[in-house]
Amino acid sequence: MNLLVRHLMLVLTLAPLSAPAWAADMWLVSNHFSAERFVPHLHYAGPVMEGDAEALASLFDEVLECDVATLPAEGGNCAVLTLSSPGGNYIEGLKLALLLRERAVATVVEAGSSCYSACAFAFLGGSGSSSQEGVGVYIDRMVEPYATLGFHAPYFAPDDLDTLVADFGMDAVLGASRDDIALMIKQLVDWNVDASVLSHIVSMGPDESYDVETGEDYYVTRAHLPPSPLGQWIGDSGEAIRNACLRLLAYHRGAFIDAAPEVISETLLNDFAANEAGQMLTGFRIGPDNPLGVTYCGLPTEQAGLTGDVDLALYTAPGISGAARPLVSLFHRPEGWSSLGTGETASRRLFKKGGFNSMFTHPFMNMGDQVTDVLDYLWFQKFGYFNEGFLVDGAMPRPQAHPSLSVAVSTPSADTLEHGNHRIVVQMGNHLLLEHAKTALANRDVVIDLNSVSPDGFVYGGTYPSGRPFLWFSLYDEERRMVALVEIEAKTVPDDLEAAVAVQDFLACSFSFFQHALTC
Secondary structure (H helix, E strand, O other): OOHHHHHHHHHEEOOOOOOOOOOOEEEEEEOOOOOOOOOOEEEEEOOEOOOHHHHHHHHHHHHOOOOHHHOOOOOEOOEEEEEEEOOEEHHHHHHHHHHHHHHOEEEEEOOOOEEEOHHHHHHOOOEEEEOOOOOEEEEOEEEOOOOEEEEOOOEEOHHHHHHHHHHHOHHHHHHHHHHHHHHHHHHHHHOOOOHHHHHHHHHOOOOOOEEEOEHHHHHHHOOEOOOOOHHHOOOOHHHHHHHHHHHHHHHHHOOOOOOOHHHOOOOOEEEEEEEOOOOEEEEEEOOOOOOOOOOEEEEEHHHOOOOOOEEEEEEOOOOOOOOEOEEEEEEEOOOOEEEEEOOOOHHHOEEEEOOOHHHHOOOOOEHHHOOOOHHHHHHHHOOOEEEOOEEEOOOOOOOEOOOOOEEEEEEOOEEEEEEOOEEEEEEEEEHHHHHHHHHHHHHOOOEEEEEEEEOOEEEEEEEOOOOOEEEEEEEEEOOOOEEEEEEEEEOOOOOOHHHHHHHHHHHHHOOEEOOEEOOO
16 A cells, blocks of 8 residues: 555545544444344444454454354344444445445444444445345345434545645545545445435535435435334325335436425325236326326235235336236335345345335434334334333343453443453343243254253353354343343363363353342
């Protein structure tokens, strides 16, 4: 790398404000992010600085044991990374994004957090992977309501520009800037950001940002909402169908969502025509009858309540056969693959695992203004606890354990403890955590030689494919419907496996949670 490029990596940033001269913090929060993504949860906080991608890769190597090639055909992740950062080195942001795609790590900006500029580019790398033919790596990136995701064009810090020009000449400086902007655009296209927003992002000044706030912003940046029933985002199914039709029309035209939504009729038509499968359709008129062009937007009438799968499409007027023909389709599959576009190739369609919730939201309203009771739903799905009907957002009760354990990381609902060569992750949560752990942990790609399951708990012990021993168990308090999930694992393959297992047994026997303990 020549001196000019190396210097540019330090001064060509994506942050509206100069980033402090210290790197981000990154740590393991818990071993399970949510019911849908029952995988380790890591957090990245602080300015994006050179070397962060290498540091994050080292953390992945330390705490994850996941082979992307073995993820199931139905898709999955090796981890979830939550992000909170003002931005920083944009080249490093691209490196982080590439790392996340390579490791099949989903990205989430949680409610109350913000992720700007270089962080936003890292966010775009959020991915899952499927062994199913024709799928492979797919986008998996979510912005929760009341979170902020903001993009910023690359720019030179003013104090450095004169020095760079004096040292290297204007042609060299502008050439390097053009190369970086070209790289940014290429990556945005590769990561399926709508081309219609690219020119806006790269033309912004140093004090401007493009924030993902409205339903349209979610659409053009291909950011997703967390999974939940559609009714928790928008209660009127007819309005939700019309919102999705606006997005289908924008996709068909290769443009932004129409700012004058009267291009679609406001009258919901029931059984206006039949599709080629003979199903009656419900939806909206878009234009005059045209057997070759867009006339309607609709879905099978039996799906109009939006309580399950949705097959929405732009349709022609009925032709000679008497059936309306689909032109562009949106398949919403809460329990499968969702997609929007034309053709049968996943790479040519907008594509994700789980429901396309954001497609049904109002395109011109802030997402935070559209939510109903969805935040409580998301809290519960992430194993949050409710006491007597009230959400508990502070620290949950902790189990007691052997005093030799030292706390490495502590969060409101989880602790990472250490004892010699052993890492112990203790996660507290509602009964959903117990239900998922009992099934999901038993089906992991490990060798289990201790398997004890009862209605109110379990103990699993064995080794990873690498040879690292583990002991996983639950302590459940039925009165409070709260569980402490304890996972004890050797950090490296021990020289003496029998001795390491004995240490794990000793530590496990020291845990108690509301007077609940293992029988040792």
